[in-house]
Amino acid sequence: MSAKSDFIIRDVRIRDSEGIINLYYSYYEELGANPSLGLVLYRRKPDFRQESEWFKAAYKQIGLGNSIALVAEADGKIVGLCDVVRIKPGTSADHVGQIGIAIKKEYRSRGIGRALMSEAIKRSKGKFEQLILNVFENNRTALSLYKKLGFREFGTLRMSQKRGNRYFNEKYLYLRIK
Ligand SMILES: CC(C)(COP(=O)(O)OP(=O)(O)OC[C@H]1O[C@@H](n2cnc3c(N)ncnc32)[C@H](O)[C@@H]1OP(=O)(O)O)[C@@H](O)C(=O)NCCC(=O)NCCS
Incomplete structure (x- = not known):
């Protein structure tokens, strides 16, 4: 666990389910x-039961060594989540x-964000060799953070996201951690 003046970064716990669901719902608002x-959110907001099932399944993957999940806690609540998920366990892409x-x-x-992601990258060493992500091209804050942490762009997928009649492009980035 690492602490800063007004927040802490720690592993996700099973009892974080409600806090994480509420955090997710705040992004719909x-x-x-x-x-x-x-x-990237589901078009239809999942109900609490669906979210609880998702959390249980995601939490199980941590135990199986296929996921790292860290939260930031401030003012007694969960205010951030960063996870690293093995995309295809048991395949030639499982690194x-x-x-x-x-x-x-x-x-x-x-x-x-910087503290949470830095810790997730640190924890990824020895578990993953390469991290990837996709980010909306217009998301300057996230892109700035990723580049500062060493991620490099390897492409752009135009019109990869659609909301109503509006399309958004996404940039693809990677970080070698081996
Ligand atoms: C992107 C995100 C995770 C960054 O987390 P954060 O806690 O706001 O970022 P931090 O305060 O740790 O700042 C990290 C870097 O982000 C950039 N940044 C942060 N706030 C910024 C702002 N208001 N304007 C421009 N850049 C900003 C800076 O480059 C900053 O670097 P610094 O530490 O040298 O100042 C957060 O803004 C967020 O959750 N955004 C909405 C969801 C999202 O876009 N997630 C990413 C999807 S790919």
């Missing part, structure tokens, strides 16, 4: 106000991890 939000991160809106730009 944000998307309502900001249709350009660079997060590659897909990394994802999101911080609750009110807690951004105070170092939490």
Whole structure:
């Protein structure tokens, strides 16, 4: 566990289910106000039961060594999540991890994203050899963070996301960690 002045970074625990679900739901509220939000969400908001099932399955993957999941906690609640997921366990691609991160809106730009992702990268050493991610081309904050942490672009997929009649391009990035 690592601590900073007003937040801590720690492993996900089974009892974090509700906090993580509420965090996820906050991004739906944000998307309502900001249709350009660079997060990929289900078109239909999953209900609490579906989310609980998702969390249980995701948590199991941590135990199986196929996932790393860290949260940021501040003011007694979960305000950020970063996970690294082995995309295809048991295949010739099982050295590659897909990394994802999101911080609750009110807690951004105070170092939490950088701390969370740095710790996830550190924990990935020995477990993954390469991390990949995709990011909305218009998501300057995320792109800036990823580049500062050493990620490199390897391509752009045009019109990879569609919201209503609006399309967004995504950039693809990788980080070698071996
Ligand atoms: C992208 C995100 C994870 C960054 O986390 P954060 O806690 O806001 O970022 P940090 O405060 O740790 O800052 C890290 C870097 O991001 C960039 N950044 C942060 N806030 C910024 C802002 N307001 N404007 C521009 N760049 C900013 C800077 O490059 C910063 O580097 P620094 O540490 O040298 O200042 C967070 O903003 C977020 O959750 N955004 C919405 C969801 C999302 O886009 N997730 C990524 C999907 S691919």
